[in-house]
Amino acid sequence: MPVRQATGSVTVVKLTVQVKLLPTPLQAAALEETLRACNQAATWVSQVAFEKDIKRNFPLREHTYGQVKERWGLGAQAAQHVIKKTCDAYRTLKANLKAGNLGKPSSKRYRRAIEKPIAFRPEGAQPYDDRMLSWQHTQRTVSIWTLSGRMKQVAFTAAPEHVARLALYRKGESDLLFRDGMWFLTATCEVPEAELNTSVTQFLGIDLGIVNIATTSDGQIMAGRRLNRGRLRERTLRQKLQKKNTPSAKRRLKRRRRKEARRARDINHKIAKHVVAEAERTGRGIALEDLTGIRARVRLRKPQRATLHSWAFAQLGAFIVYKARKAGVPVVFVDPAYTSQQCCACGHIDKKNRASQARFTCRNCGVVTHADRNASHNIARKGEAVWTAGRESRVPATP
Template sequence: MKLVVQVKLLLKPVQATALQATLRACNEAATWASQIAFEKDVKNNFALRRLTYDEAKARWGLGAQAAQHVIKKTCDAYATLKANLRAGNLGMPGSKRYRKANEKPVAFRPESAQPYDDRMLSWQITERRVSIWTVYGRVKDVAFTAGPEQLATLALYRKGESDLVCRDGMWFLLATCEVPEVPPSTEPVDFLGVDLGIALQKRNTPSAKRRLKKRRRKEARRAKDINHKIAKHVVAEAERTGRGIALENLTGIRERVRLRKPQRATHSSWSFAQLGQFIAYKARRAGVPLVYVDPAYTSRTCAECGHIDKANRVSQAWFACRSCGVVAHADRNGSRNIRARAWELWRRGAESTAPAPPEGTRPGGVGRERSITASDARCASPLT
């Protein structure tokens, strides 16, 4: 199982200057390579390398490994774009958003992340130091800081590439670690149902939007921290009580859910995957079974009598059954339905379906700048 450990670099001014120049050169070269790939319709790594490798090295002063990573990063960006277009994440074919994404070359920001392999980056984990390649030569004795758990994971399981990231003037390395999975040791006695709720922004004034944009990264980090804490608590509770975890299969929910126009932007920016990914990888690491269930009508079904009615959902927060009269918190009722469906699937012989993290995700590290509001997540057991 791949996890990503984030460490913060403690740079001297001259070291920060060298890394800043390196990111700028790599991303300028990647943008140039992207234009070549777009104009000649060459998106294959080896084919694009034949067209750009020598000039990238000579023009931007890149080393052999750096030039190869720049070209591979460019090809990966086009592969990701193609996958998003195919999945409909950028609108329907012919739409303005689709054309805007498809009719121009991919461009890289000056401070976009740059991958490093072990030839370009050397770790001295016990001394908390790294040696890193830059366009000005090798920069040695770069200090970093991380928690004890992160250091232990690095020492035992670090393998593969690391990404150099600059965010808000701070520098980080995101190191890939191959952590062994723990198979479930026993059959679960039951399941915890997790209902992922959405708390939409209420104020939609220009001043609220400006403040939200100004604080977006801080809020994203806060939301991610909350998601990690929720996921850790859910997995720990399931492990302690010998239960599995049930999650909704939210694939395609953006296409299924219809919202009023003022809510669409907030809904589209809500990452349905983040909390689920956090729970999934923590469950796999702890050996806790995980089952995904069909979320259809879980918010309209009474967990007591099974009656399904749209009118049962009297508000965002409350559920009132039109048949048996039971009144409950809507998320708690939904989580009980999720738990019941998971238990029924498991009884029929379903196996744990905790998926591997999608290619390019960073479940244990910084990740991408898309977050969810997780304050509405609820857990249900057969006792609730």
């Protein structure tokens, strides 16, 4: 997820850009050998960290650095990154345990996570810094360290805007990874935010949903029928292949495992781009519902759970936020309580106002409208109230 960070007087958004490497067979073999060695070394370092209960970088380096270089033939920088990667993995595990993401301490999942050391997959990502990796943007090539020596003129491909972003804003480490038979480099870019438009007085309300992915207070509906049909089709096919459980079925499952996620990501990017462009064009801010923890709060029947849990609403919200920051469009999050039950015309709140999924009929004033449009108007109004409250002084005037 994009991260906001202040660098001096300039606020930047940390974004990742992924490029696809196009190595020759000889280059691919060297990359595979290097990645496997790094992850084998990381698994061994993890065992040492677990047995000695040392999870910090410098103390762990004293116990493992020399052996990592000697046993796996890694260079100094690669060995340090292997140890740091291991410490980062344990830090992430600790954060997940503390947040309850792995269940309660009495659960099997929680116990499995703490009773054995972390193991790294042979194709797991490996960090590279500027001493181990250099970019030639105009030639679309990289020079990268491997166990076989420095591998030069490894070609890569990416969209023109991604190449331009890499050339202008790349900073820090890049990760080498192997996925589905393809090689990728994921680089971190620090993109400056545009100056925030603090003069806005109106907000574009966005109601996020499952049937309709996003509905704006301008009345525009981004329907989710196509995406939901695709999800259902993929889920049905996945169940059939899992039940069949033959070698060919397993190969087909492996080929299709990320197809649904890529489709949802592409649609979310397009929706977020459109929403931010509309808000920027009209000089408004964007108001979104704070849907944190919605999966834990909502109770659904079993057939509906898969639909809810495959809904990438957090991803869409994150895309809107970082695109808005790049454009200088303010974003506020509002309490989602009663936005679907309150009439946007008279303010009357009643469960029975929501006659169906798509129909809203106010029991007080008789207004009939689309339910998601009604909710988006309420979200916009709440966004304006939150923005005004944040800008107004709450300190009493000095007598």
